[in-house]
Amino acid sequence: MADRNQDERVLQQIEREVRMQEGAYKLLAACSQRDQALEASKSLLTCNARILALLGQLQRMRRAQILEREGHGRISEDAVPCTGKVSLSDLRIPLMWKDSEYFKNKGELHRCAVFCLLQCGSDIHDTDLVMVDRTLTDICFEDAVVFDKVGPGFSLRVELYSCCAAEDFPPAAPAPAPRRMSFLGGSLGCSSGKKIRAAFESASACGSICPGGGTSRPGHVSPPSALGPKYSLLAQTTLTVEDVREGFKTHDLTLSATEDSPFWLPLYGNMCCRLVAQPLCMTQPAIRGQLKIKLEEDADHWGNYFCVLIGQTLLCYGSGEDLESEDEPLLVIPITKDTNVCACESDPVHGLQISISISMQPQRGNATCAATTQNADDLPGWIKALQQHVYNLSQWKRCCDEVMKIEAPRSRKPKAAKQGSLFHEMVTPSSPRKGPAIPDLSHEIQTLLSSYYSERYDWLQQSNYCFCFCSQDKSQKILSTLG
Secondary structure (H helix, E strand, O other), X not given: OHHHHHHHHHHHHHHHHHHHHHHHHHHHHHOOOHHHHHHHHHHHHHHHHHHHHHHHHHHXXXXXXXXXXXXXXXXXXXXXXXXXXXXXXXXXXXXXXXXXXXXXXXXXXXXXXXEEEEEEOOEEEEOOOEEEOOOOOEEEEOOOEEEXXXXXXXXXXXXXXXXXXXXXXXXXXXXXXXXXXXXXHXXXXXXXXXXXXXXXXXXXXXXXXXXXXXXXXXXXXXXXXXXXXOOEEEEEEEEOHHHOOOOOEEEEOEEOOOOOOOOOOOEOOEEEEEEEEEEHHHHOOOEEEEEEEEEOOOOOOOEEEEEEEEOOEEEEEOOHHHHHOOOOOOEEEEOOOOOEEEEEEEEOOOEEEEEEEEEOOOOOOEEEEEEEOOOHHHHHHHHHHHHHHHHHHHHHHXXXXXXXXXXXXXXXXXXXXXXXXXXXXXXXXXXXXXOOOOOOHHHHHHHHHHHHHHHHHHHHHHOOEEEEEEOOOOEEEEEEEOO
């Protein structure tokens, strides 16, 4: 039943992306401006990539279900590390223009529309569209992208797409016939194959030859039926847990285009970004409850504590009320990836205990403490939680050195379409806004225009022209010419 519900969730996500895909087709066919067409083509490419990623996830789930039914894929008893959040922000890609292009401003103005596609598993995000020409020294993406429920073995793929914005492109063809139909609401079974085939046909049509001559994997180039702007893969790289840092780090890019490609940009071959991770073991308590703890130096003294296991510490309070009141813990036991946790029975009075061996500085060796529970039934849960926690720390590596700060993704607000001329935008009174007062430019512009027409009128009078102003349409008309 759980597998079926999981399949349904994935199929619902595929249905949503197919709807978005159809909408992008229709929007692309209706676009009359280049900027609109570029955004629509970008949305179409992103939808195709998500559909193919979800289909891959569904295929893996089905394979695992079949193996489990046949007895070849039983669930392993090996420990599974906890998940966490991974965030990529402040992405910068430097450009390397020729001296004659950047400093001397010579040659044809090469202008491209670029964006990044970020994929971690079946989760895909896209950045805002950026227009790039020789006036820019870096391609900057201000987006902060957060991936949830990611394991330490994650592989975050960063792909840079480019489209030449200078060349003309024919209008887009009409959107293809809807592929969604009614079968997407059906039950699993024979309809499942139809769902997969229809979604795959819609997305796999985008696998084509890049304008630069190279091939791109399906889902990452606008399909041939869309005759609007086409994006092509310019560069890519893959980031893992080894690339996580609190600050900025430079990563190498694999270039996928040559200078002969119309969408080409002079990249240095690397990018700079902030990649941080926040495992759940660093932000959420793994276990809490009463423990009796004996330190190595206090051979005969056992203390009763209310303990919380979180991050790289086992925090020991006098009681649960002390924890709620945010008092300082009475005892802090470090728990790291090198900590050894095992069960032992060295005390005949307290019976089975938890032995916690703490790795200190090399010159100080190891320190050991013992812990036990008041209720013997609670002891296996504490042993399992401690061992799992140590395993989580070892898998997330430097991500557990400290709690890294993850920026909240900013909300994308639709850009307001420009209406009228520049003069219309400047003269039209703006809506009230907070902050320091902004001078009213409309009165100043009207004064300047009045002065301009007054001087123009005086000049025409000196040239023996006579003017008469018609009050009905408030326009100026020449009635006669003197002399």
